[in-house]
Amino acid sequence: MTETDRPAAPAATEAAAAETAAVLAGIGQRIRALRLARALTLQELAERTALSVSMLSLLERGRTGPSISTLVVVASALGTQMGELLAPPAARGEGPVSRRADQRVFVDGNGVRRRVLKDDDSLGIEVSLIDYAPGPSGADDQMTHEGHEFGVVLAGRIEVMLGSRTYTLNEGDLISYRSDEPHRVVNTEPETARALWLNIRKGQE
Template sequence: MDNQIGEEFKRIRKERKMTLRELSEKSGLSVSFLSQVERGISTVTFTSLRKIAEALGVSVNFFFEPEEDTPIKKRSLKKSADQPNFTYTSLAGDLDQPKFTPARIELKAGESQTAPYSHQGEEFVYVLEGELKVMLEGHEEILYPHESLHIDSTKEHTWYNETDKPVVLLVVSTNEDGRD
């Protein structure tokens, strides 16, 4: 497995003088899992990566290759990060403190981290392809292509792919303080 994400989150964690136990408490993920991700032994789902990013106080975009430095930010699928469970493509521009973060996410077949969680901000999810299972405050629903969801992220939720085909999403998220 390409361990770029694990190495990067370890670097940030150490910069913040945070132990694995502290990161575990903030993210809700086990110490052993976080340690395995840092060492490249275990893969991370998009949901887990989002929990780690939030606990470290950075955007999910932070873990992926930056675009070239120009004033006009065109986004294409060429700069995506391909992980075993998902592909993430940032569609964000070059703003210092964006109020929202757009991304194209492909959840691979069977990507099914189903433990609900909550965090600051809002999420808008639009299904481009496939079927996305959504849980919001104990209620389950399936979103099909061209259906969307806009929620207050402080409510317990999760979304995942338990089908045998990929699900492609347009996701726009924000945090209460204007940073993602």
């Protein structure tokens, strides 16, 4: 049996589950805080997002893992960026170093694990390291938001759908596109894929 064939140790599995639960709880707390700060009821937020009240309630209580597209929709309805839901302002300092311990991790229900390496509001830049579980994994639907994106594949292979076009990217390949163009990223391969993504929210015009 090789190292890669060995199942995860129970302690490691429990640690990952605990980290995931903590991340989901943090996201839910920030959604609720922003909703209350804007004097919105769950019903009003549901109407703005086309999500059910029960789904939003589960999100706020950290009982479900939202997809990236869901977070984008909720963030937009709350008048903020997705990064605001993933990490509180205090964790997104302006210092030159982003420590791993301070980086927020988001795990959704579609096999996508996103580590926000840096989210600089002053520059309008977000850098994320994303792991896509063995396929099929990735966003359910195409999404749009503000900005421009650059992605480079570090390991494995991913498919990027831009409108009606599909691009297959292998290790070392880079893709860039306007974020207001409908897009979706998936991994259809039997191995985990990893990519580094840079989103520039400003200067799109």
